[in-house]
Amino acid sequence: MSADTLMKLSIIIPCYNAADFIEECLESVLPYANSDVEIIIVNDGSTDNSNEIIIKTSQRYPEKNLIVINQENAGLSAARNKGLSIASGEYISLLDSDDFYHQDFWSEIPSLLNDSTIDIIEFNADQFESEISNIVEHIDCAVFAGKERIVSIEQLKPAFQRCKWYPWARVYKKSLFIDNGIEFPEGRLYEDMSTVPALYLKSKCIFGINKSLIWYRFHKKSITQTFRQxxxxxxxxxxxxxxxxxxxxxxxxxxxxxxxxxxxxxxxxxxxxxxxxxxxxxxxxxxxxxxxxxxxxxxxxxxxxxxxxxxxxxxxxxxxxx
Known part of the structure; x- marks a missing residue:
């Protein structure tokens, strides 16, 4: 990839000890990524064989724009911020290593990225446990239907009332982060509840897709299920x-x-x-x-x-x- 190649989409995938899931995650991206899509994997100090799986999987797609960063463990927010700091795409997507895209992501999203007036594309998710046939919850994150120009703060009220601030349920214009100095708070949990609302408040145009475009894996030991001080x-x-x-x-x-x-x-x-x-x-x-x-x-x-x-x-x- 030449330095002056214009990327439309940067997909940032933080990975920490996700050996059981990272291949399935990457297989939902790599076969579908065109030349204007880059995939940034931030291996955040994994102690299992995640990195070996990343290398082995990526070798099947040598023509893809893939960047792998290995760093000491710094947490999910720091890994996302690292990806943001080097992303060259006009738009950013945040995909967790234990989740994966629905095939419909690739039929819905890429064409919308040609409309540079859109700041955020929002969509829904299906949460599953073990197998995708076992859907735990349908998560409705999209409150808009199609393209909505935001001219009044009141238009954002439905999104804020719903409070579904999952970072991976949107595609963002990178300038939303850069121009407004917005990043994920490092060393913090519940990072989505402060970051995504800030991005919405800065948005001037949002596109809503009332379809599930991502599979979100349910973990019994997730931070929402297990208390930490x-x-x-x-x-x-x-x-x-x-x-x-x-x-x-x-x-x-x-x-x-x-x-x-x-x-x-x-x-x-x-x-x-x-x-x-x-x-x-x-x-x-x-x-x-x-x-x-x-x-x-x-x-x-x-x-x-x-x-x-x-x-x-x-x-x-x-x-x-x-």
Missing amino acids: NDLSDLVYVATTLSDLSKERPETKAILFPTVQRVFNFIKYMLIKNKQAIFSRQEQRKLQKALMPFINEFRISRKIQILILPFYLNTIVRLRKK
Whole structure:
């Protein structure tokens, strides 16, 4: 690939210990990728034989534009950011190594990339367990039907009410990231809940496809199924980021509110469900500060909870231990 080759699409695939899945992932991309598509695989310090499988699979497609980066383990967000930093495509797609594209991705997406006015292409997903015949959930991420020019913040309300912020359920114009200084927060979980909303707020044109174009693998041990102590501070980080966005553009408060409310509910759920969860007073104060700009959006009972947040959350913890 020459340095001046114009790429339409860069597909970024972070990979960490995905030996069981990475071949299936790559086989949903490599056979279909044309000369204006590049595939960037970021092997994020895998300790299994993921890299060997990547090499073996890629050797079957020597003519494809494939870049493999091997780095020390730095996490999913850092791997995505690394891919973004070297991507030459006008558009970006983010594919996790244990998921894979539906064949319809390749009949729907490429032609749309010729319309450079589109900032985001959104589509749906099917979540499956073990086999694609075993569908766990149909995930509706696309709220628009066809091309929608965004001239009012109110047009984004359906997307924010739905709160399906999966990064892999969209194709993004790369300039959305670059021109606005948006990247995935490194070392954080729930990175999608702060990053994807920021991208939507900067979008001027969104194209919705009401079809499932990706297979999303269900794991019993995924971060949404297994509690980690850092979950709480990472969710506070999301709330703080959304709060900062609302301060930059006060007209976005009502739009951002459903995601903020979801974060608050998620934190309360974790505290109730996990007796080992520790939520420090410092983190509680950060959360309270982040929620305050949205307080008028909450119903009265939630407003009271926020106003007395440390007392309220500590009461949850005390009752949880009985």
